[in-house]
Amino acid sequence: xxxxxxxxxxxxxxxxxxxxxxxxxxxxxxxxxxxxxxxxxxxxxxxxxxxxxxxxxxxxxxxxxxxxxxxxxxxxxxxxxxxxxxxxxxxxxxxxxxxxxxxxxxxxxxxxxxxxxxxxxxxxxxxxxxxxxxxxxxxxxxxxxxxxxxxxxxxxxxxxxxxxxxxxxxxxxxxxxxxxxxxxxxxxxxxxxxxxxxxxxxxxxxxxxxxxxxxxxxxxxxxxxxxxxxxxxxxxxxxxxxxxxxxxxxxxxxxxxxxxxxxxxxxxxxxxxxxxxxxxxxxxxxxxxxxxxxxxxxxxxxxxxxxxxxxxxxxxxxxxxxxxxxxxxxxxxxxxxxxxxxxxxxxxxxxxxxxxxxxxxxxxxxxxxxxxxxxxxxxxxxxxxxxxxxxxxxxxxxxxxxxxxxxxxxxxxxxxxxxx
Numbered sequence: 001x002x003x004x005x006x007x008x009x010x011x012x013x014x015x016x017x018x019x020x021x022x023x024x025x026x027x028x029x030x031x032x033x034x035x036x037x038x039x040x041x042x043x044x045x046x047x048x049x050x051x052x053x054x055x056x057x058x059x060x061x062x063x064x065x066x067x068x069x070x071x072x073x074x075x076x077x078x079x080x081x082x083x084x085x086x087x088x089x090x091x092x093x094x095x096x097x098x099x100x101x102x103x104x105x106x107x108x109x110x111x112x113x114x115x116x117x118x119x120x121x122x123x124x125x126x127x128x129x130x131x132x133x134x135x136x137x138x139x140x141x142x143x144x145x146x147x148x149x150x151x152x153x154x155x156x157x158x159x160x161x162x163x164x165x166x167x168x169x170x171x172x173x174x175x176x177x178x179x180x181x182x183x184x185x186x187x188x189x190x191x192x193x194x195x196x197x198x199x200x201x202x203x204x205x206x207x208x209x210x211x212x213x214x215x216x217x218x219x220x221x222x223x224x225x226x227x228x229x230x231x232x233x234x235x236x237x238x239x240x241x242x243x244x245x246x247x248x249x250x251x252x253x254x255x256x257x258x259x260x261x262x263x264x265x266x267x268x269x270x271x272x273x274x275x276x277x278x279x280x281x282x283x284x285x286x287x288x289x290x291x292x293x294x295x296x297x298x299x300x301x302x303x304x305x306x307x308x309x310x311x312x313x314x315x316x317x318x319x320x321x322x323x324x325x326x327x328x329x330x331x332x333x334x335x336x337x338x339x340x341x342x343x344x345x346x347x348x349x350x351x352x353x354x355x356x357x358x359x360x361x362x363x364x365x366x367x368x369x370x371x372x373x374x375x376x377x378x379x380x381x382x383x384x385x386x387x388x389x390x391x392x393x394x395x396x397x398x399x400x401x402x403x404x405x406x407x408x409x410x411x412x413x414x415x416x417x418x419x420x
Contacts, residue, residue: 004180004188008143008195010173012116015141018174019113023090025168030086030133032164034079037129040160041075047156048125055149060123063253063312068123068149078129078157085133085379091398092139095406106408111401113139115197118189119382120145120211122203125153130380131200132161132175137379138400143196145178145186147203155179183210190215200383200395205310220395221387224310225255225338227368230327230353232344233266237274239365240343244275247341247368249282253312255384256339256371260307260317262327265291268320272296279316288318295320307334324349328356335359337386339371360386360393 002010021029037044048070055068097109117140119131128144135142146154158177165172178185190199193216200220201211212219229247231240247258263271268291276286276296286292287302299318306317307330321327331340341363342353350364361371371394373381378396385391391399 004178004185005192005195007173007176007178008116008189008192010171011141011143011176012195014171014174014176015113015115015139017170018136018141019092019115019139021139021170023092026090026137026139027086029136029164029168029170030082032167033129033133033161034082034086036160036163037075037079037082037157040156040163041072044075044125044153044156044160045070045072047152048150050152051125051150055123058149060149064123064149066251066253068125068153070125070153074126078126081126081130081374081380082133084374085130085137085397088137088379088397090137091401096403103412104410105412108406108408109403110406111398112404114400114402116141116143116195117382117400118143118145118196118199118217120186120190120199120201120203120207122147122207123149124202125150125157127202127382128154128157128177129161131382132158134380134382134395134397135400136174137397140197140400141174141176143176143178143189145181145189148181151179151181186211187214190217193217198400202383218389220383220385220389220391222255222338222384223386224336225257225384226259226308226310226334226336227256227339227341227371228260228262228327228331228335229258229341229343229368230262230321230324230331231264231267231271232324232342232346232349233264234346234349235264235267235271235343236345237267237271240271241275241278243341243343243365243367245278245282248279248284248316249314250367250369252314254369255310255312256368257312258316258341258368259309259311260319260330260334262319262321262330263292264324264327265320265322268292268295272318272320282314284314284316286316286318289320291320292318310336324352328353331357331359338384339363339368341366341368360384 094111121127162172196217201208272295286299288299339361373394
């Protein structure tokens with residue numbers, strides 16, 4: 001087996017080939033990757049069944065098990081995401097700004113690929129295809145280091161994708177899957193600052209902190225998603241209830257699920273008992289402050305840790321707040337800069353909320369579950385950045401490029417020589 005450094009060097013060589021591809025060539029490649037994945041669906045599902053069997057033996061359950069599981073619909077969804085990325089505008093070579101300086105220089109800002117992306121992730125087999133598609137569309141090559149829980153699924157998906165690479169005469173190293181899953185191997189990868197241009201960890205807070213602490217390459221970080229819904233005094237109760245149910249119960253084990261409900265005291269008497277009944281029907285455990293528990297007596301008492309928690313489960317923290325400013329203060333104290341939602345018919349309140357909250361995604365009268373690259377028009381999502389680097393929020397293909405300056409002149413020099 002090649003060393004990690006040898007694999008990374010091969011990936012870097014492949015990145016130069018990918019960077020030279022035009023938009024139509026990349027689109028054709030991604031469409032063929034989708035077709036190859038569909039053709040290998042039975043092999044992918046068999047591999048996933050083995051991962052699921054081993055996960056059951058290890059006692060894996062809850063959100064991680066849900067993320068690991070594949071079926072025919074999910075494989076079709078992965079292929080569909082590949083095709084959606086293929087239809088995106090090519091971000092490479094786009095001139096984002098052009099100006100003429102007083103001295104006649106034309107100064108352009110042009111998007112170019114980052115180069116080699118290291119993708120570190122846990123039990124999410126779909127990330128294997130999503131990351132490959134987005135990196136390739138942005139002209140990059142990718143090193144994939146998935147978790148041991150999904151090794152069979154990831155290997156089968158990567159094998160299908162590499163079939164398309166071979167058919168297009170592109171080095172297979174453009175999509176490199178690391179099969180040596182020892183932690184020391186991951187650390188070695190994260191320290192290849194002369195080869196790897198960016199690391200993107202995707203998984204639990206422990207994984208992301210490990211990557212950030214051991215990397216010598218730039219890291220996109222997203223520790224957790226403590227997402228809030230604030231129900232304003234001017235909220236439509238039915239609308240707010242729909243946002244709450246969708247945000248908490250449609251898929252509780254994902255980072256854009258709601259974890260805390262804040263309710264303005266003027267509407268708490270009417271809204272909270274109704275919301276609690278609807279959530280209890282769906283198996284949600286509520287943990288609230290004293291004012292919330294006065295309105296819903298069977299609610300458990302909430303702690304500070306509950307308000308800072310990413311439950312990834314059917315558990316919701318609840319608090320009655322005095323007003324909009326109190327809600328904003330709560331989010332600033334306990335939030336994780338991921339996604340916040342306000343339900344209100346008051347445009348001034350909505351605008352105040354948007355301006356005051358600095359999270360990567362802010363929703364007005366829309367479910368937190370839309371905080372997703374695919375739902376926001378990115379085709380697919382390679383991750384979510386809650387650190388303010390070149391990317392903030394859900395990251396698609398454009399976030400895997402950077403702007404550089406291209407300067408065109410006609411012989412200008414900065415310090416002209418004075419004539420004798």
